Amino acid sequence: xxxxxxxxxxxxxxxxxxxxxxxxxxxxxxxxxxxxxxxxxxxxxxxxxxxxxxxxxxxxxxxxxxxxxxxxxxxxxxxxxxxxxxxxxxxxxxxxxxxxxxxxxxxxxxxxxxxxxxxxxxxxxxxxxxxxxxxxxxxxxxxxxxxxxxxxxxxxxxxxxxxxxxxxxxxxxxxxxxxxxxxxxxxxxxxxxxxxxxxxxxxxxxxxxxxxxxxxxxxxxxxxxxxxxxxxxxxxxxxxxxxxxxxxxxxxxxxxxxxxxxxxxxxxxxxxxxxxxxxxxxxxxxxxxxxxxxxxxxxxxxxxxxxxxxxxxxxxxxxxxxxxxxxxxxxxxxxxxxxxxxxxxxxxxxxxxxxxxxxxxxxxxxxxxxxxxxxxxxxxxxxxxxxxxxxxxxxxxxxxxxxxxxxxxxxxxxxxxxxxxxxxxxxxxxxxxxxxxxxxxxxxxxxxxxxxxxxxxxxxxxxxxxxxxxxxxxxxxxxxxx
Amino acid sequence: xxxxxxxxxxxxxxxxxxxxxxxxxxxxxxxxxxxxxxxxxxxxxxxxxxxxxxxxxxxxxxxxxxxxxxxxxxxxxxxxxxxxxxxxxxxxxxxxxxxxxxxxxxxxxxxxxxxxxxxxxxxxxxxxxxxxxxxxxxxxxxxxxxxxxxxxxxxxxxxxxxxxxxxxxxxxxxxxxxxxxxxxxxxxxxxxxxxxxxxxxxxxxxxxxxxxxxxxxxxxxxxxxxxxxxxxxxxxxxxxxxxxxxxxxxx
Numbered sequence: 001x002x003x004x005x006x007x008x009x010x011x012x013x014x015x016x017x018x019x020x021x022x023x024x025x026x027x028x029x030x031x032x033x034x035x036x037x038x039x040x041x042x043x044x045x046x047x048x049x050x051x052x053x054x055x056x057x058x059x060x061x062x063x064x065x066x067x068x069x070x071x072x073x074x075x076x077x078x079x080x081x082x083x084x085x086x087x088x089x090x091x092x093x094x095x096x097x098x099x100x101x102x103x104x105x106x107x108x109x110x111x112x113x114x115x116x117x118x119x120x121x122x123x124x125x126x127x128x129x130x131x132x133x134x135x136x137x138x139x140x141x142x143x144x145x146x147x148x149x150x151x152x153x154x155x156x157x158x159x160x161x162x163x164x165x166x167x168x169x170x171x172x173x174x175x176x177x178x179x180x181x182x183x184x185x186x187x188x189x190x191x192x193x194x195x196x197x198x199x200x201x202x203x204x205x206x207x208x209x210x211x212x213x214x215x216x217x218x219x220x221x222x223x224x225x226x227x228x229x230x231x232x233x234x235x236x237x238x239x240x241x242x243x244x245x246x247x248x249x250x251x252x253x254x255x256x257x258x259x260x261x262x263x264x265x266x267x268x269x270x271x272x273x274x275x276x277x278x279x280x281x282x283x284x285x286x287x288x289x290x291x292x293x294x295x296x297x298x299x300x301x302x303x304x305x306x307x308x309x310x311x312x313x314x315x316x317x318x319x320x321x322x323x324x325x326x327x328x329x330x331x332x333x334x335x336x337x338x339x340x341x342x343x344x345x346x347x348x349x350x351x352x353x354x355x356x357x358x359x360x361x362x363x364x365x366x367x368x369x370x371x372x373x374x375x376x377x378x379x380x381x382x383x384x385x386x387x388x389x390x391x392x393x394x395x396x397x398x399x400x401x402x403x404x405x406x407x408x409x410x411x412x413x414x415x416x417x418x419x420x421x422x423x424x425x426x427x428x429x430x431x432x433x434x435x436x437x438x439x440x441x442x443x444x445x446x447x448x449x450x451x452x453x454x455x456x457x458x459x460x461x462x463x464x465x466x467x468x469x470x471x472x473x474x475x476x477x478x479x480x481x482x
Numbered sequence: 483x484x485x486x487x488x489x490x491x492x493x494x495x496x497x498x499x500x501x502x503x504x505x506x507x508x509x510x511x512x513x514x515x516x517x518x519x520x521x522x523x524x525x526x527x528x529x530x531x532x533x534x535x536x537x538x539x540x541x542x543x544x545x546x547x548x549x550x551x552x553x554x555x556x557x558x559x560x561x562x563x564x565x566x567x568x569x570x571x572x573x574x575x576x577x578x579x580x581x582x583x584x585x586x587x588x589x590x591x592x593x594x595x596x597x598x599x600x601x602x603x604x605x606x607x608x609x610x611x612x613x614x615x616x617x618x619x620x621x622x623x624x625x626x627x628x629x630x631x632x633x634x635x636x637x638x639x640x641x642x643x644x645x646x647x648x649x650x651x652x653x654x655x656x657x658x659x660x661x662x663x664x665x666x667x668x669x670x671x672x673x674x675x676x677x678x679x680x681x682x683x684x685x686x687x688x689x690x691x692x693x694x695x696x697x698x699x700x701x702x703x704x705x706x707x708x709x710x711x712x713x714x715x716x717x718x719x720x721x722x723x724x725x726x727x728x729x730x731x732x733x
Binding site: 428429430431433434435436437438439440441442444448449451452453454455456 | 530531532533534553554555558559563564566569570571572573574575579580583584587588591623640644
């Protein structure tokens with residue numbers, strides 16, 4: 001049995017990354033290095049309002065005094081922040097009002113990734129903001145959405161067209177001083193998406209942002225701000241890929257969500273950054289701060305993430321449950337293969353009364369990878385009757401990988417109920433043989449078993465993406481079994 | 483259909499099968515009986531191609547194909563079905579999805595397109611009725627939290643879905659109460675045609691009251707030591723296995 005397990009595992013670890021191509025386009029790239037001048041140059045390049053530059057400069061000055069966190073269960077060579085270019089954009093980009101103006105190479109890139117930007121071809125019911133390297137190249141269905149009062153556009157456009165809204169909400173959930181990478185992002189972020197759903201409006205389509213790193217030696221620092229006004233509802237999805245490159249590339253994003261009274265926000269991520277090769281060469285460092293606040297009563301924020309890529313993942317989508325009766329959810333599947341390392345989880349901060357949070361985390365580890373869940377549940381003094389349920393399951397494939405769970409619980413109110421369950425399991429040879437006896441080859445068998453393990457989370461994804469995510473999971477596992 | 487010739491097999495270096503000879507023809511039902519540890523389940527596993535069992539000698543011909551050359555999934559697609567003694571749980575995978583994957587693999591092997599959803603659901607319904615399986619059960623994860631009876635019904639249901647040429651039922655009666663046994667046996671009987679065959683492995687003769695075999699074999703020490711008709715089962719029921727052991731050990 002031991003031998004068969006080994007065989008399954010060895011053949012299970014050899015899957016090539018499918019989104020690893022590069023696009024040859026003329027790029028406008030800043031010289032490497034980070035200084036106050038670079039920060040100013042980014043802001044100038046984007047013709048930003050004064051308050052934005054101030055925000056950036058404050059963040060930069062703060063960042064300079066900070067040091068990189070090292071509490072995560074990760075080991076890697078710290079990036080050299082002076083060896084990165086902080087701005088890269090396809091030339092002649094800033095504005096594409098019509099697709100005819102977009103470099104066909106670029107359109108082709110997104111087509112190849114399965115994200116057509118032509119509204120005729122696009123998945124019905126999904127609006128896409130396509131961000132390549134540092135800038136947004138196109139947002140679909142902008143006009144259609146605007147008819148309902150919904151604003152969905154690139155962050156740069158929003159700064160020009162809706163500066164008041166940005167000024168009102170930027171940094172209110174993730175202040176620039178929040179952590180090392182959030183401060184860095186605040187100083188140098190170049191683009192991202194902005195969405196505002198007005199009072200009482202249910203967004204009629206999925207909003208989605210697709211991030212693509214293309215240029216070499218650059219970092220991607222995007223920022224997403226999502227505001228759901230009272231009684232509104234929205235479902236948002238982000239996807240990401242990058243070419244295969246030998247050096248590590250830094251991705252430090254910030255996502256802020258504000259949910260007002262009775263608002264309902266669902267935020268899904270399918271993360272497929274280049275994970276590096278089998279020996280751990282190259283790959284994206286994914287250092288991301290995502291946080292939402294249920295500001296009004298009865299509001300809800302639900303995070304769903306499917307994490308298959310990146311060499312290093314450091315990411316804790318969190319929710320501050322401030323409004324009474326508000327609800328926070330976190331559903332996560334993280335797969336690590338080869339030399340990948342993930343330290344991911346969530347924070348649920350219960351401040352309001354009768355607040356409720358649910359955490360379901362599924363970690364799948366293969367190869368020599370390390371997969372950690374790190375979660376914090378805090379119940380504040382005034383959060384009477386707060387309830388949390390956490391479930392962390394790990395699936396190990398092979399005996400050279402590791403799974404770790406670090407749950408932190410801080411309860412300051414006697415009426416709170418906090419539950420935590422954790423399991424660790426392995427795919428057994430019995431299960432694989434059972435499937436084989438029914439006609440499935442071992443690879444399909446493992447893929448089926450893994451998808452079953454992650455089902456609770458995959459079920460949370462919007463329909464259009466659930467299939468995509470399942471496929472992605474299977475691809476990540478491909479070539480590992482025999 | 484199936485010809486087993488001088489089959490020797492071992493697991494972890496321990497010899498279990500010591501020269502099995504067996505011929506099964508279309509339309510036949512064979513029963514294999516024998517005391518615990520005689521190699522009954524090993525024979526089933528070897529037929530299904532489980533890798534941890536090493537075949538050290540002999541060969542198996544299945545409708546003109548050298549069975550030992552095929553991987554277990556290809557054997558399944560070629561029409562060998564094993565009803566497990568201990569069906570395995572697969573959390574999060576519904577019976578519906580599991581069977582859809584299996585049926586489509588079998589179809590692909592025959593050069594057919596994947597089954598249409600409506601046709602698949604009809605097929606599921608029809609086959610569930612055959613084993614009196616609760617309609618809701620197919621939405622549940624494969625074998626997870628199933629009772630002993632439900633697990634065995636599920637095995638026969640899957641067998642009905644895949645319509646094998648040769649079904650090997652490994653101790654299908656173990657853990658069944660009399661009602662479940664009747665249902666499971668009825669299912670097997672209904673699936674019987676002049677074109678397929680089954681090998682029923684059992685410790686007790688009880689199951690053979692319901693699934694009537696054409697030929698009964700007694701396995702002991704990894705060899706078939708006795709072959710006979712229906713009366714052999716009754717004799718075993720009456721006298722136990724000791725006389726067989728003595729007879730064989732005396733040789």
